[in-house]
Amino acid sequence: MWLPRGGASWTVLLPLKNLARAKSRLDRPDRSLLALAMALDTVTAVLASATDLVGAVVIVTNDQTVRRALSRLRDQGDVSAGHEAGRTPARALSTQERARLVIVPDTPDQGLNPALAHGAELAADRWPGRSLAALSGDLPALRTAELHQALAAAGSHRRAVLADAAGTGTVLLTATTGSPLGPSFGPLSHDAHRRSGAVDLTDALGSSVPGLRRDVDTVDDLAQARHLGVGGATAAALLVGQAPVP
Ligand SMILES: Nc1nc2c(ncn2[C@@H]2O[C@H](COP(=O)(O)OP(=O)(O)OP(=O)(O)O)[C@@H](O)[C@H]2O)c(=O)[nH]1
Ligand SMILES: C=C(OP(=O)(O)O)C(=O)O
Numbered sequence: 001m002w003l004p005r006g007g008a009s010w011t012v013l014l015p016l017k018n019l020a021r022a023k024s025r026l027d028r029p030d031r032s033l034l035a036l037a038m039a040l041d042t043v044t045a046v047l048a049s050a051t052d053l054v055g056a057v058v059i060v061t062n063d064q065t066v067r068r069a070l071s072r073l074r075d076q077g078d079v080s081a082g083h084e085a086g087r088t089p090a091r092a093l094s095t096q097e098r099a100r101l102v103i104v105p106d107t108p109d110q111g112l113n114p115a116l117a118h119g120a121e122l123a124a125d126r127w128p129g130r131s132l133a134a135l136s137g138d139l140p141a142l143r144t145a146e147l148h149q150a151l152a153a154a155g156s157h158r159r160a161v162l163a164d165a166a167g168t169g170t171v172l173l174t175a176t177t178g179s180p181l182g183p184s185f186g187p188l189s190h191d192a193h194r195r196s197g198a199v200d201l202t203d204a205l206g207s208s209v210p211g212l213r214r215d216v217d218t219v220d221d222l223a224q225a226r227h228l229g230v231g232g233a234t235a236a237a238l239l240v241g242q243a244p245v246p
Contacts, residue, residue, distance in 0.1 A: 008055030041231025141211035141228035
């Protein structure tokens with residue numbers, strides 16, 4: 001696969017659950033469609049990051065629909081059809097930006113933390129010397145500039161953590177070269193990551209990265225993400241959901 005000349009600082013790990021089981025807290029019949037769309041918008045925002053900052057974007061998933069959709073994104077370009085008010089249209093990704101997308105099986109298939117540990121081991125082997133950033137895949141309002149800001153803040157710490165909008169979960173966990181990622185995602189994971197030694201970035205970044213911190217688990221979360229402005233794939237999926245039933 002293509003990788004930027006010189007040393008990109010970061011490998012981004014992005015885990016994606018099987019769509020059939022994803023977003024079980026999202027009380028909508030189109031939860032699986034939205035889970036995929038939100039993942040596409042999250043990945044698109046990451047792929048738009050500077051190629052000398054982010055090298056490989058590693059998706060860890062066993063879902064073949066996710067794999068096909070992301071392969072289309074990598075090989076054919078931006079799949080987002082539109083955008084919602086409040087957000088500038090997503091620009092088309094360049095070939096080089098898209099080529100960084102790597103999709104690997106969730107070999108352990110034992111949940112989120114083993115998936116991330118597996119991805120971290122693979123990344124350290126294939127791209128040694130790069131820091132790791134584990135990012136949630138349900139951030140439809142993520143802006144690329146927010147990720148740049150967070151990685152800049154994380155880069156000066158061996159391990160760092162950013163809380164979700166609720167302040168209890170984790171949307172970003174980082175580890176600089178040689179430090180274990182140590183994922184403890186799950187209920188109250190923000191506190192768990194801090195207790196394991198990750199430096200908390202939440203106060204420093206505060207309200208400056210609202211899209212990065214707005215993970216979507218519930219319909220209320222989705223409404224807040226829409227207020228921030230969601231990406232084209234999520235906007236298109238929401239339009240489908242509004243389509244009159246024939
Ligand atoms: N590969 C993989 N990714 C996972 C797994 N569980 C969660 N994820 C991903 O981790 C991120 C955070 O997921 P959650 O919001 O905790 O889980 P979810 O399935 O999306 O939502 P719930 O069903 O409400 O728990 C999302 O990108 C998920 O797709 C897993 O078992 N394997
Ligand atoms: C797995 C996590 O996401 P959520 O809280 O959305 O389940 C987490 O924040 O650690």
